[in-house]
Amino acid sequence: NAGVTQTPKFQVLKTGQSMTLQCAQDMNHEYMSWYRQDPGMGLRLIHYSVGAGITDQGEVPNGYNVSRSTTEDFPLRLLSAAPSQTSVYFCASSRQRANSPLHFGNGTRLTVT
């Protein structure tokens, strides 16, 4: 199994550009989420989804959109990139059960100039 796959691994954007960070999982997990991690900091939750067609906001949702049309995919959209969105982005998934741990992807390193 591939687990959680994030693409691209690296991306450089200019301020105002838009892009989509892709996240796919092949474990049939109901729950998926996006985090950002700034240098030397912990992870902050952006958006999450408990199943196809259901999304909700995390701690830092502003500037980001998500959708969940399938169980496997959970893309994160930046509509108008800002330098403050320079960060490493991690996607995670898990079963929606009481003690299910999260499985993380390897991250996308985004720089906005």
Next chain:
Amino acid sequence: LAKTTQPISMDSYEGQEVNITCSHNNIATNDYITWYQQFPSQGPRFIIQGYKTKVTNEVASLFIPADRKSSTLSLPRVSLSDTAVYYCLVGERSRDDKIIFGKGTRLHILP
């Protein structure tokens, strides 16, 4: 999720046993205690989870006292490759969909 408190950073030497304690005074009856490890430039990975008493796997042990208001992650005979950030999370998934990570404990292993 229950609020957790853990040390910001710890140093230890190769070959030592390292214990990282996490306080969670407001843990709920159905909450589990889960620890993640994050190496530089990688996503966190699950290392161990417990509900009460002691849990051991090939990576670590987790000690949970009877009142469950704290837990201790124990790493036996650490090596340089155990240098990482360790996160303690407390919660129960059917109630807590917003899975919030704290700042974790930055463990630095010295030669």
